[in-house]
Each structure stands twice: as structure tokens, then as C-alpha cells.
Amino acid sequence: MTVRAGTLEIIAGPMFSGKSEELIRRVRRAQIARQAVQVFAHALDTRYGENQVRSHDGGALAAVPISSSAELEARLDPPAEVVAVDEVQFMDEGIARVAERMVARGVRVILAGLDTDFRGEPFGPIPRLLAQADRITKLEAVCVVCGSPAHRTQRLVEGRPAPYDAPVILVGAKEAYEARCRLHHEVPGRP
Ligand code: ADP
Numbered sequence: 363m364t365v366r367a368g369t370l371e372i373i374a375g376p377m378f379s380g381k382s383e384e385l386i387r388r389v390r391r392a393q394i395a396r397q398a399v400q401v402f403a404h405a406l407d408t409r410y411g412e413n414q415v416r417s418h419d420g421g422a423l424a425a426v427p428i429s430s431s432a433e434l435e436a437r438l439d440p441p442a443e444v445v446a447v448d449e450v451q452f453m454d455e456g457i458a459r460v461a462e463r464m465v466a467r468g469v470r471v472i473l474a475g476l477d478t479d480f481r482g483e484p485f486g487p488i489p490r491l492l493a494q495a496d497r498i499t500k501l502e503a504v505c506v507v508c509g510s511p512a513h514r515t516q517r518l519v520e521g522r523p524a525p526y527d528a529p530v531i532l533v534g535a536k537e538a539y540e541a542r543c544r545l546h547h548e549v550p551g552r553p
Pocket of ligand 1: 375376377378379380381382383384416417418419502503504505506541
């Protein structure tokens with residue numbers, strides 16, 4: 363039997379740009395087409411609780427929580443024709459090879475994640491995945507300050523823009539994230 367070539371699709375953008383919505387939409391369509399679909403989400407994303415991909419507008423999808431690319435590969439269903447992963451920016455660099463192996467076996471791989479972190483810097487394994495991708499969808503949010511298209515995620519700690527060198531996790535601090543355009547994206551201390 364000839365193995366059909368798979369594809370690697372990336373859905374990237376800042377927070378609130380509709381990445382989860384778009385992932386859910388593509389997965390639903392694959393399910394309508396009666397394809398075998400498996401959905402994963404990084405276990406670090408505890409915004410909405412376990413075992414689900416959820417979008418900010420309320421859409422939800424059952425997902426297998428994973429914390430590494432090795433765990434993803436170990437938990438793959440061999441018959442899966444479509445594999446979707448949300449919050450892929452949190453994955454280790456090994457996800458690039460795991461994605462390549464799935465694609466080589468004919469799987470349609472759909473990965474969604476933040477392209478940049480709160481500093482505006484490329485996030486984790488995303489640059490390599492973008493280079494490997496067959497198809498890239500770069501989504502825009504709406505800047506909460508001026509209403510322009512937003513490509514950045516603003517991190518606020520106690521209501522103030524988080525400085526460039528702020529630790530990723532600040533225990534006990536009240537944190538928030540907003541979508542902002544380049545003009546209104548503030549990162550005090552950015553080189
Ligand atoms: P992502 O996965 O990229 O964080 P979601 O799919 O979870 O995005 O959520 C997208 C939804 O968030 C939009 O359809 C809209 O209803 C809502 N939303 C809230 N704030 C904003 C904003 N600033 N810009 C765009 N959409 C927003």
C-alpha cells in the first residue's frame with residue numbers, strides 16, 4: 363500500500379486571535395468527514411480545566427492532556443488520520459521531529475500556538491515548526507487599546523506592563539493578558 367503524504371498545518375497568532383476556535387473548526391470538519399481524529403493539549407494550560415481544548419468564545423473539544431512530545435507520541439492512536447495539538451508553544455523542541463514522523467506516516471497534523479511570548483519574542487518550538495509547515499495561518503486579534511489588528515500578547519502584572527526580564531511565573535501575583543497592536547504593546551526594559 364502506498365502511504366499518502368501527510369500535511370503540517372500551523373495556526374499561529376497572539377492570545378484572543380481565534381487559534382483555538384480555528385483548531386476546533388478544522389477538527390469538527392474532519393469529524394464530519396468521518397476521519398479518525400485525535401486531539402491533544404498541553405497540560406500546562408490549566409485555564410479551563412482538564413481534558414479539553416476551549417476557545418475564549420465558549421467552544422470546546424475533548425483533548426488528551428500531555429506534557430511532552432514523547433508523551434504525545436506514546437499516546438498516539440495508530441489509526442488517527444488527523445492529529446490536532448493546541449498550545450503547542452509550551453511543547454519541547456522534540457515536537458518538530460514528532461510532527462515530521464506523523465506527517466511521514468500520512469497524518470494531517472494541525473498545530474495551534476502563540477507565535478510570540480509576552481516580550482514579542484518567538485515562542486519555544488514555533489519558529490522551527492513554521493519553517494517545516496506546509497500551510498501557515500497567522501491570525502490577528504483586536505488591540506484592546508485602539509481597535510487595530512493585534513499581533514502581540516500584552517502581559518500585565520498587578521495592572522502594569524510586565525518588564526522584559528520578569529520571571530515567567532510570579533507566585534501570588536495577579537496577572538492578566540491582553541491582545542495589543544505593535545504600537546500599544548509595552549515591554550519595559552526591552553533591548
Ligand atoms: P486564542 O486561542 O487565539 O487565544 P480563542 O479561539 O480562544 O483565541 O478566542 C477567540 C475569541 O476571543 C474571539 O472570537 C472573541 O470572541 C474573543 N475575544 C476576546 N477578546 C478579544 C480581542 N481582544 N480580540 C479578538 N477577539 C477577542
